[in-house]
Amino acid sequence: MTMQPDKSRTDRASLVARLGDVIPLDLTVTATAMVSPALWRIDLVGEDLVGLAVLPGQDLMVAVADGTGPRRRYSICNHDPALGTASLLIVDHDNGAGAQWTRSLQVGDVIDAVGPRGKQVVQASATTHLFIGEASSFGATQSMAESITEGTVLVVLAVADLEDALPLHLVAPATSIHVVEAAPGDAAPIVNELSELDLATEGLAVYVNAEFSVVRAVKSALMDRGIPEAAIATKTYWRQGRANAVHGEPPKD
Numbered sequence: 315m316t317m318q319p320d321k322s323r324t325d326r327a328s329l330v331a332r333l334g335d336v337i338p339l340d341l342t343v344t345a346t347a348m349v350s351p352a353l354w355r356i357d358l359v360g361e362d363l364v365g366l367a368v369l370p371g372q373d374l375m376v377a378v379a380d381g382t383g384p385r386r387r388y389s390i391c392n393h394d395p396a397l398g399t400a401s402l403l404i405v406d407h408d409n410g411a412g413a414q415w416t417r418s419l420q421v422g423d424v425i426d427a428v429g430p431r432g433k434q435v436v437q438a439s440a441t442t443h444l445f446i447g448e449a450s451s452f453g454a455t456q457s458m459a460e461s462i463t464e465g466t467v468l469v470v471l472a473v474a475d476l477e478d479a480l481p482l483h484l485v486a487p488a489t490s491i492h493v494v495e496a497a498p499g500d501a502a503p504i505v506n507e508l509s510e511l512d513l514a515t516e517g518l519a520v521y522v523n524a525e526f527s528v529v530r531a532v533k534s535a536l537m538d539r540g541i542p543e544a545a546i547a548t549k550t551y552w553r554q555g556r557a558n559a560v561h562g563e564p565p566k567d
């Protein structure tokens with residue numbers, strides 16, 4: 315009989331043992347600010363970030379209560395491995411352990427994190443990269459899209475307030491950014507915008523990072539227009555009306 319890993323244990327030793335390819339990190343908050351109507355930016359420094367190998371789009375799993383309570387995953391932004399600095403961009407929504415923890419952070423606080431995590435990476439063989447995201451995945455979209463130096467980068471970003479679409483400094487030769495207004499968890503404006511995009515399937519990689527039902531609706535719309543499932547990488551970040559589990563993942567049932 316195979317033993318299933320116990321995902322309810324969220325202390326660092328258990329996580330490092332279970333996940334295998336992550337390290338524990340102690341990170342000190344150096345600044346905290348609302349940078350748009352929905353997004354907090356939390357700046358961090360720590361020896362553990364010095365020289366750390368982080369792929370664009372990877373995240374940290376942070377303790378949002380004590381070290382044995384719930385954890386939430388937040389994408390690593392602007393990592394500087396020489397200085398040992400990085401930032402998190404976190405949605406300020408009504409409730410939730412992560413949102414409350416974010417609001418409570420003060421300069422000098424030390425964050426208990428585990429990372430880097432995340433298997434969704436930029437597909438090096440693709441010639442066109444389409445990112446579909448929202449405020450909660452802005453950090454991942456920014457890190458991944460800005461790291462691409464060849465081919466075409468398309469971004470479809472759904473935000474409740476246009477000011478939540480922070481600047482993207484895309485360096486690929488061909489780029490376009492489509493910002494749509496959508497309530498959190500509403501897929502319709504994204505699906506509409508996608509129907510206007512001229513997409514060739516040859517060399518295409520799609521990255522969808524969003525709320526549960528948005529991920530499903532967007533993936534289904536993409537497949538309906540002939541984009542192969544293998545070209546669509548998805549990650550569900552949260553689920554409307556349901557809290558994420560203690561290990562940070564939204565419920566799948």
Ligand SMILES: Cc1cc2nc3c(=O)[nH]c(=O)nc-3n(C[C@H](O)[C@H](O)[C@H](O)COP(=O)(O)OP(=O)(O)OC[C@H]3O[C@@H](n4cnc5c(N)ncnc54)[C@H](O)[C@@H]3O)c2cc1C
Nearest residue numbers: 387388389404405410411412413552553554555556557558
């Ligand atoms: C790989 C990965 C990377 C992630 N990176 C980021 C990131 O960089 N920034 C970020 O903000 N989040 C990110 N998330 C989502 C994040 O980890 C939390 O799940 C999310 O912020 C909610 O946590 P919470 O404890 O605040 O709310 P929960 O306790 O999980 O939920 C409480 C309630 O709030 C609602 N809710 C949760 N999130 C939102 C939201 N964004 N808008 C409106 N209502 C919401 C839920 O539907 C629920 O009703 C990531 C998730 C994953 C899996």
